[in-house]
Amino acid sequence: MGERIIIIDGNSLINRAFYGLPPLTTKEGTYTNAVYGFVNMLYKIYEDYQPEYISVAFDRKAPTFRHMEYDAYKAGRKRMPDELGQQLPILKELLDVMHIHRMEIDGFEADDLIGTLVKYCEEKNLETLVVTGDRDALQLASDHTKILITKKGMTDLEIYTPESIIERYEVTPQQFIDLKGLMGDSSDNIPGVPGVGEKTAIKLIKQFGSIEEMIRHTEEIQNQKLREKIESNIEQAIFSKRLATIKTDVPIDLSLTALQREAPNQEKLLELFRRLEFHSLIQKMIKSEDSQEKAIDRAKIHMIEKYEDVQKLINVVMLSKHLYFRLFGVGENVRDREIIGMSIMLEEDFSYYVDFKVLKGSIELLKDIFEDENILKTGHNIKNEILMLRKHGISLAGADFDTSIAVYLLEPTRTSYEIDEIYTAYLGKNMSNEESLLGKGKNRVTFMQIDRDLLSKYGHQVCHAVKDLKKILEAELEKLELKKLFHEVEMPLIKVLADMEYEGFRVDHQMLSSLGKELNGKIEQLMAEIYAMAGEQFNINSTKQLGDILFERLKLPAIKKTKTGYSTNIEVLEKLSKKHPIINKIIEYRHYVKLKSTYIDGLIDVINKGTNKIHSSFNQTVTATGRISSTEPNLQNIPIRLELGREIRKVFIPTDENYLLLDADYSQIELRVLAHISKDPELIEAFETDQDIHTITASKVFNVPVDQVTSYQRSSAKAVNFGIVYGISDFGLAENLGITKKEAQKYIDEYFDKYKGVKTYMEQAVENGKKNGYVTTILNRRRYIPELTSSNFNIRSFGERTAMNTPIQGSAADIIKVAMIRVHEELDKRKLQSRLILQVHDELIVETHKDEIDEVKQIVKREMEEAIQLNVPLKVEMHLGKSWYDTKK
DNA sequence: AACGTCACG
DNA sequence: ACGTACGTGACGTTG
Numbered sequence: 001m002g003e004r005i006i007i008i009d010g011n012s013l014i015n016r017a018f019y020g021l022p023p024l025t026t027k028e029g030t031y032t033n034a035v036y037g038f039v040n041m042l043y044k045i046y047e048d049y050q051p052e053y054i055s056v057a058f059d060r061k062a063p064t065f066r067h068m069e070y071d072a073y074k075a076g077r078k079r080m081p082d083e084l085g086q087q088l089p090i091l092k093e094l095l096d097v098m099h100i101h102r103m104e105i106d107g108f109e110a111d112d113l114i115g116t117l118v119k120y121c122e123e124k125n126l127e128t129l130v131v132t133g134d135r136d137a138l139q140l141a142s143d144h145t146k147i148l149i150t151k152k153g154m155t156d157l158e159i160y161t162p163e164s165i166i167e168r169y170e171v172t173p174q175q176f177i178d179l180k181g182l183m184g185d186s187s188d189n190i191p192g193v194p195g196v197g198e199k200t201a202i203k204l205i206k207q208f209g210s211i212e213e214m215i216r217h218t219e220e221i222q223n224q225k226l227r228e229k230i231e232s233n234i235e236q237a238i239f240s241k242r243l244a245t246i247k248t249d250v251p252i253d254l255s256l257t258a259l260q261r262e263a264p265n266q267e268k269l270l271e272l273f274r275r276l277e278f279h280s281l282i283q284k285m286i287k288s289e290d291s292q293e294k295a296i297d298r299a300k301i302h303m304i305e306k307y308e309d310v311q312k313l314i315n316v317v318m319l320s321k322h323l324y325f326r327l328f329g330v331g332e333n334v335r336d337r338e339i340i341g342m343s344i345m346l347e348e349d350f351s352y353y354v355d356f357k358v359l360k361g362s363i364e365l366l367k368d369i370f371e372d373e374n375i376l377k378t379g380h381n382i383k384n385e386i387l388m389l390r391k392h393g394i395s396l397a398g399a400d401f402d403t404s405i406a407v408y409l410l411e412p413t414r415t416s417y418e419i420d421e422i423y424t425a426y427l428g429k430n431m432s433n434e435e436s437l438l439g440k441g442k443n444r445v446t447f448m449q450i451d452r453d454l455l456s457k458y459g460h461q462v463c464h465a466v467k468d469l470k471k472i473l474e475a476e477l478e479k480l481e482l483k484k485l486f487h488e489v490e491m492p493l494i495k496v497l498a499d500m501e502y503e504g505f506r507v508d509h510q511m512l513s514s515l516g517k518e519l520n521g522k523i524e525q526l527m528a529e530i531y532a533m534a535g536e537q538f539n540i541n542s543t544k545q546l547g548d549i550l551f552e553r554l555k556l557p558a559i560k561k562t563k564t565g566y567s568t569n570i571e572v573l574e575k576l577s578k579k580h581p582i583i584n585k586i587i588e589y590r591h592y593v594k595l596k597s598t599y600i601d602g603l604i605d606v607i608n609k610g611t612n613k614i615h616s617s618f619n620q621t622v623t624a625t626g627r628i629s630s631t632e633p634n635l636q637n638i639p640i641r642l643e644l645g646r647e648i649r650k651v652f653i654p655t656d657e658n659y660l661l662l663d664a665d666y667s668q669i670e671l672r673v674l675a676h677i678s679k680d681p682e683l684i685e686a687f688e689t690d691q692d693i694h695t696i697t698a699s700k701v702f703n704v705p706v707d708q709v710t711s712y713q714r715s716s717a718k719a720v721n722f723g724i725v726y727g728i729s730d731f732g733l734a735e736n737l738g739i740t741k742k743e744a745q746k747y748i749d750e751y752f753d754k755y756k757g758v759k760t761y762m763e764q765a766v767e768n769g770k771k772n773g774y775v776t777t778i779l780n781r782r783r784y785i786p787e788l789t790s791s792n793f794n795i796r797s798f799g800e801r802t803a804m805n806t807p808i809q810g811s812a813a814d815i816i817k818v819a820m821i822r823v824h825e826e827l828d829k830r831k832l833q834s835r836l837i838l839q840v841h842d843e844l845i846v847e848t849h850k851d852e853i854d855e856v857k858q859i860v861k862r863e864m865e866e867a868i869q870l871n872v873p874l875k876v877e878m879h880l881g882k883s884w885y886d887t888k889k
Numbered sequence: 890a891a892c893g894t895c896a897c898g
Numbered sequence: 899a900c901g902t903a904c905g906t907g908a909c910g911t912t913g
Contacts, residue, residue: 539910
């Protein structure tokens with residue numbers, strides 16, 4: 001027989017635990033004894049049976065089909081006491097944290113879910129063990145399935161096989177149902193045949209085989225009284241049998257993967273145990289974690305602290321083609337992070353830890369290895385390693401496989417790509433996690449404070465995980481045809497992003513400060529004016545307080561509500577602006593405060609003292625669509641739309657007087673991508689002849705000649721074009737243009753009538769998304785959209801818009817990523833001094849040396865326009881300037 | 890930590 | 899009838 005599964009009757013077991021253990025509560029009075037008993041049981045089961053799969057079934061409060069057929073079903077049974085009832089949700093939370101599958105469905109009892117799963121497992125040829133306190137389950141026993149019934153003490157289980165059931169009860173598992181049909185069951189209020197007890201029932205079933213057979217041959221019943229009793233209760237017997245029969249065809253989706261036994265979320269489990277005050281379990285867990293760490297045999301780590309040993313290591317590494325590594329660095333900024341240690345692993349499960357704190361000489365000793373492109377490197381978040389090495393004068397080559405990025409391509413909507421989480425998710429095993437090593441919040445320490453034995457163990461685990469993961473992830477990438485995207489785009493891009501971070505963007509600190517002072521003056525003045533008009537002082541930044549002032553004190557009409565109170569966003573304020581002079585002051589105040597806090601103070605805070613530059617982080621595993629994101633600070637949302645904000649761009653300047661900024665942006669890249677994937681002839685024509693796309697769209701939507709399109713029509717058409725890219729809806733367009741839904745729908749109909757190919761594309765995008773469960777981009781980047789199958793209209797609609805938008809936004813992201821790699825490569829190859837320093841989704845900024853202007857312009861334009869060949873031309877516009885502001889005129 | 894708001898493509 | 903445009907990140911307030 002194959003692998004083993006444990007199926008637990010959750011209600012039955014928690015009941016046994018509750019009544020079997022003395023009441024136990026936390027300090028706050030929450031009852032915990034049943035949960036405690038349950039967990040101990042679980043641990044025991046894990047230890048004794050080591051199942052590959054597990055599931056726990058629960059009853060629901062809702063009436064089952066048995067109640068529907070029989071009002072008195074389970075009537076008279078006492079309600080679950082509250083002390084037990086309150087433990088059910090805790091138990092479920094615990095199971096979730098332990099990553100244990102659970103089932104519950106309205107209308108069915110746990111037994112029926114178990115029966116259905118048992119049948120499923122039999123088909124899958126699993127060895128199935130059902131754990132319950134209820135002997136009704138004995139009917140499920142078979143060659144594949146054993147029933148484990150809890151004994152009095154809870155800790156021991158009685159094992160029933162078909163043979164042992166026959167031995168003990170003299171009937172087969174199937175006949176067990178007949179038995180109950182005859183005997184009835186007082187606890188479930190199943191009637192059976194009055195006057196027939198266990199002995200008689202067994203005798204009858206042994207004689208006839210089943211209730212049905214018995215009914216057919218009642219004349220063969222010798223005992224006259226018994227025969228009469230049975231003959232007058234035939235229907236009741238059949239009915240009782242039906243009630244006692246466990247269903248095996250409950251409509252539930254089952255898949256073995258979901259049932260797989262996984263390692264628990266250690267951290268959350270510990271947290272939960274603490275909350276429940278399960279001290280003995282906490283002890284046990286900590287001990288087992290300890291022993292896990294000890295399990296990494298000290299002999300598997302070689303500590304390197306002498307120069308000669310480094311030489312030996314180099315010799316060994318030079319002979320290998322592949323290494324797995326992790327560097328440990330300390331220091332806030334990318335530019336000054338010292339490497340204090342390194343774990344490195346080759347093909348065997350054996351790691352070296354180089355202790356640079358003790359060793360004389362630094363990482364530079366290993367420069368030849370890191371710069372050898374024939375030694376392939378695998379790591380997790382390699383950008384960090386690249387940055388640390390670069391600071392030490394080493395340019396990493398042969399960066400072959402980054403496990404975080406591989407997982408990102410497989411699951412771009414994951415919230416975390418932490419190595420330990422991924423390791424658990426893909427390999428079902430646990431490893432230490434960085435946060436528990438370093439602590440969090442103000443208690444966080446640096447790697448410098450970590451004992452090197454501990455650090456080397458952690459490094460060993462990381463290398464080991466990365467190595468195991470690579471094998472699995474490579475196969476997955478291959479399966480989803482993502483290898484090309486991974487190896488030719490995402491992996492090479494890491495270095496480009498690292499270089500952008502390392503270079504940074506120079507800012508004029510003084511100019512920022514003086515802009516800040518100006519803003520401060522204006523903010524103070526506005527505050528005074530607002531307080532005067534309001535008649536009192538309040539915190540204008542607080543939407544709650546502002547709402548009170550506007551809608552209670554000043555009695556202005558509330559237009560919109562949020563979850564927590566009145567909405568005071570810009571749309572609301574604009575609608576109110578004519579009703580009270582305070583409104584415009586507030587709008588202005590908000591504008592200034594935003595600029596001051598986010599773009600003046602926020603930027604000043606992150607200027608690197610050593611370089612006078614801002615070194616933003618560019619994140620490659622954040623967005624669902626394939627775009628990159630920028631943090632600390634976000635340089636992708638520096639103001640431009642309003643002049644005052646745009647002034648901020650004046651502080652973004654080149655490194656020194658030898659450079660200028662070259663800003664190159666794609667013109668209408670998303671609509672061009674749409675033309676390409678939809679193959680719409682009209683849209684293609686518009687771009688091939690380089691027309692103003694919004695004017696063309698206006699002409700089509702409003703049925704006017706191109707030369708008679710008004711500016712109002714053009715801007716409406718622009719909104720329509722945006723809407724198309726976002727996955728249009730009449731509501732959204734109406735909202736945006738301030739028109740009725742009906743009018744908006746008219747625009748959309750006209751649009752789709754003229755751009756029929758776009759219409760077809762939109763329909764197919766949704767259809768394909770539903771069929772496959774995901775959508776793809778030009779480079780086969782994939783995004784799963786589970787929302788598409790939701791029965792909730794809103795969620796499903798969101799899924800549909802996502803299906804329409806992601807291929808467009810994601811393909812544009814693909815294109816600019818390729819362009820970045822090529823521009824970076826070309827600048828490098830030609831040994832130019834100019835550097836790519838920023839990307840803003842459809843725009844690249846290259847700090848260009850004055851001697852290289854023409855060459856760089858040519859490179860950037862060519863590589864961007866030719867990054868990926870579409871069936872429409874890509875168009876790039878470029879501007880040179882002395883500041884970012886100047887490049888936008 | 891969640892929410893509301895607002896900055897960008 | 900449902901009630902939203904797609905994708906991000908930072909800030910200040912509030913609970």
